Amino acid sequence: MNKKRIAVLVVVLVAFCSAASAGEVYGKIRDGTSPVGDAASVEATCGSKKYPEVKTDKSGSYRLVLAETGKCTMTVKYKQQSGSLDIASYDDAVQIDIALELKDGKLSVRRK
Amino acid sequence: MAEKSGEPKDWWDKLGIVLQPVGGLLAAVAVATVGIMGSQVINRRQALDTNARLYSELMSRREESESSLRKDMFVSIIQSFLKPGAVDLDSKVLNLELLAYNFHESLNLKPLFLDIARRLESPDVKDRDKYRLRLQQVARETTAKQLFALEGHGKSFRRTVDLEELARQGRAGVALEGESIVIDDLSGYLNLRVLEAEPDAERLKVRLEVKAPEGAEDQVDTRAVFYVGWYDFPMIDNTRLANGLRCAVTLSNFSAALADLTTVCFPGEYASLKDRPYYDEVIQKLQEATQEEYEIGGQRSR
Numbered sequence: 001m002n003k004k005r006i007a008v009l010v011v012v013l014v015a016f017c018s019a020a021s022a023g024e025v026y027g028k029i030r031d032g033t034s035p036v037g038d039a040a041s042v043e044a045t046c047g048s049k050k051y052p053e054v055k056t057d058k059s060g061s062y063r064l065v066l067a068e069t070g071k072c073t074m075t076v077k078y079k080q081q082s083g084s085l086d087i088a089s090y091d092d093a094v095q096i097d098i099a100l101e102l103k104d105g106k107l108s109v110r111r112k
Numbered sequence: 113m114a115e116k117s118g119e120p121k122d123w124w125d126k127l128g129i130v131l132q133p134v135g136g137l138l139a140a141v142a143v144a145t146v147g148i149m150g151s152q153v154i155n156r157r158q159a160l161d162t163n164a165r166l167y168s169e170l171m172s173r174r175e176e177s178e179s180s181l182r183k184d185m186f187v188s189i190i191q192s193f194l195k196p197g198a199v200d201l202d203s204k205v206l207n208l209e210l211l212a213y214n215f216h217e218s219l220n221l222k223p224l225f226l227d228i229a230r231r232l233e234s235p236d237v238k239d240r241d242k243y244r245l246r247l248q249q250v251a252r253e254t255t256a257k258q259l260f261a262l263e264g265h266g267k268s269f270r271r272t273v274d275l276e277e278l279a280r281q282g283r284a285g286v287a288l289e290g291e292s293i294v295i296d297d298l299s300g301y302l303n304l305r306v307l308e309a310e311p312d313a314e315r316l317k318v319r320l321e322v323k324a325p326e327g328a329e330d331q332v333d334t335r336a337v338f339y340v341g342w343y344d345f346p347m348i349d350n351t352r353l354a355n356g357l358r359c360a361v362t363l364s365n366f367s368a369a370l371a372d373l374t375t376v377c378f379p380g381e382y383a384s385l386k387d388r389p390y391y392d393e394v395i396q397k398l399q400e401a402t403q404e405e406y407e408i409g410g411q412r413s414r
Contacts, residue, residue, distance in 0.1 A: 070367075071370065086272075087272065088365070088370040090365040090367050090370070094364070094372055095270060095364070095374075096270065110289075111271065111272075111289075112270070
């Protein structure tokens with residue numbers, strides 16, 4: 001009985017660790033040259049799976065953990081506007097810094 | 113004021129009699145004060161000079177002992193690679209890890225990485241994946257450390273390469289979104305085109321084009337074609353631009369369908385220790401520094 005419990009615990013731990021490192025996407029969002037602070041939020045969609053919205057912190061940084069690897073879409077929301085960007089998710093973490101620009105009332109999202 | 117005998121002395125005469133010895137006394141005090149202050153300034157300057165000399169002596173002694181230690185370490189490690197046969201693969205990987213962690217800023221270790229990677233291809237190698245992972249891990253850590261240091265003094269940008277799209281495009285390759293780089297008063301526009309992918313070796317053939325800014329007729333465009341893999345380190349393996357900046361492209365991630373490239377541009381001073389500046393660049397910098405000093409001195413005197 002004890003061995004079974006330990007085995008289950010090990011499986012859960014391994015699954016948790018791999019989920020924490022796999023498909024991590026992180027970076028900083030800037031409005032022009034200055035960080036957006038906690039005024040922006042990001043969400044990702046990989047295939048049919050949609051990941052919940054994550055707010056940026058005071059420095060404008062964000063972190064998403066995606067279970068899938070491959071092509072995904074990231075949507076950035078800022079000042080009642082939103083814009084999307086194609087991103088790649090890998091087994092290892094990937095840094096995606098973003099530059100935002102408001103052009104004619106539309107939000108342009110660009111990778112830096 | 114000639115004094116006539118018998119005439120009573122007026123107020124000015126009396127003041128003159130009193131001030132004559134006081135003036136002498138004041139002159140003596142002034143000379144003594146200037147002397148004391150002057151000697152204090154000289155003493156302070158001497159103390160500062162002595163401290164600076166002592167500090168530089170200590171630093172150069174520390175540098176000397178560190179260099180000698182590093183030299184001994186380097187010689188003993190490099191011999192393990194140059195001696196034929198004898199050393200097993202595990203020791204070679206360990207020695208490469210030692211070299212990479214201690215000398216990554218001053219040596220191009222790519223040939224050693226490639227040599228061990230080639231040895232790992234041999235069919236009789238056990239634990240091939242374990243060694244490959246160790247090599248890749250040390251290479252990625254080294255690249256990350258160098259990028260972190262260089263990004264503090266320059267500018268970087270990251271791009272994703274769609275390898276399936278690259279395969280569809282064939283020899284034309286895939287153009288990545290360009291980026292404008294401004295560092296201090298130097299600028300340029302960078303374009304990257306990925307021409308080829310080698311999934312087995314996990315490397316990409318890349319063309320880097322740097323366009324001189326508009327109106328800068330004295331600067332030429334820079335264009336270079338090279339392979340980018342895990343063992344290309346930005347401080348060591350970079351392209352020297354016409355304006356003195358350096359740009360390096362590094363591999364950040366690689367999967368079957370996608371790859372991520374990080375491009376960093378930085379002033380030439382932050383390139384590796386093995387990379388010496390051109391003499392004309394040094395002379396130009398000295399002239400600029402002298403000119404700046406002259407201008408500052410001119411502004412102060414106005």
